[in-house]
Amino acid sequence: MPVSIEPRKRPRQARAAATVEAILEATAHILEREGLGALNTNNIAVRAGVSVGSLYQYFPTKQAILTEIIRRKRRRLVDGIERALRAVDGATLADGVDGLIAATIEHQIAWPRLARTLEAAEAFLPLERETEALKQSLAAHIGGFLAEHGIADVEVATQDLIALVRGMIDAAGLAGETDRAFLARRIGRAARGYLMRSQADTV
Amino acid sequence: MPVSIEPRKRPRQARAAATVEAILEATAHILEREGLGALNTNNIAVRAGVSVGSLYQYFPTKQAILTEIIRRKRRRLVDGIERALRAVDGATLADGVDGLIAATIEHQIAWPRLARTLEAAEAFLPLERETEALKQSLAAHIGGFLAEHGIADVEVATQDLIALVRGMIDAAGLAGETDRAFLARRIGRAARGYLMRSQADTV
DNA sequence: ACCTGAACACCGTTCAAGT
DNA sequence: ACCTGAACACCGTTCAAGT
Secondary structure: OOOOOOOOOOOOOHHHHHHHHOOOOOOOOHHHOOOHHHHHHHHHHHHOOOOHHHHHHHHHOOHHHHHHHHHHHHHHHHHHHHHHHHOOOOOOOOHHHHHHHHHHHHHHHOOHHHHHHHHHHHHHOOOOHHHHHHHHHHHHHHHHHHHHHHOOOEEEEEEEEHHHEEEEEEEEHHHHOOHHHHHHHHHHHHHHHHHHHHHHOOO | OOOOOOOOOOOOOOOHHHHHHHHHHHHHHHHHHHHHHHHOHHHHHHHHOOOOHHHHHHOOHHHHHHHHHHHHHHHHHHHHHHHHHOOOOOHHHHHHHHHHHHHHHHHHOOOOHHHHHHHHHHHHHHHHHHHHHHHHHHHHHHHHHHHOOOOOOOHHHHHHHHHHHHHHHHHHHHHOOOHHHHHHHHHHHHHHHHHHHHHHHHH
């Protein structure tokens, strides 16, 4: 039987909302400091200052907690990308790509271990459909921008760009890098190299 | 207390060696088809055709089984890279990079879900030191090659190249791509774009 | 040396009782 | 409506008995 990952009920009172936030904060904290292996519901409840029973009032499974954290993070990513695209509206391809890279770095580098751990956690969660929807959404946004600038094979290009940007940011985050401008320049070189030759291919 | 991940004892008889191989094969099979969430030791034992007791004779923990699979996979990657580097000895930078990309694709794209799942599994395993050693080894090999061709900031360049190559291959694998030549060409564009501008920067 | 499977321990989840 | 924590179930691991 598929594991339930949907929140169980909405908190109606302020203290209940605080309980939910405390559970999510405790989970993120444990993931960033100790990793997935150290995460269990007792752990979470103790750090959140509530009982396990309360935890299970709002989340039917441990995986539902992880799912909520992932969904919030994804929402922030999409918001960040949308904001970046509005900001670079009418800009050149190179400037636009730089804006997208900066927005993604901003989103991904703050808690590198948490980011990596959440990606690992996805292997346990039945989120394929949502992941697909996220990709579609990013593809629509980013692909639209690329198409406006004459990039061929937009779907593949979008997949490739997202993959190389994420790969390089994750590696930098795990290596402890904090100089975002330096990282953005390197990613920009790879991305523009990819895109310029992609344009050339279409000539 | 740290989880033990070292093999418990070496098989001495042929049937024991067969048992170990069956356990590893069963684990890889479950990971590729059903993912980490479906992996448990009963599962593994049943599919391997042995009892749980036998499994625990050779592996002290479930994580030790995952560790052995990861170690074998890493060994194959290093071998493949070394072979590729010997093959492109004396070649141009562009040809050498193409050779490295092809070797990495060959290694990573065969069982894309298994590859992704193993990366996720690393979040549970105390493999930091080995992961660091692997990076050092790859950095020594690939960095040496890059340095011979006048690439600046070799350590960062190596990290970036590995990250973008892996990121793009993983994404392609999960998207179900099977055309390795097409994928190699796209990765080559990004990698050469990164490196050529990197060279230009040094002028 | 190798194998088996019932027994034990831990952690995810439930539920009866409370405010 | 929300909270608590003891009880239950499942799966990782052990161990006594077997070939």
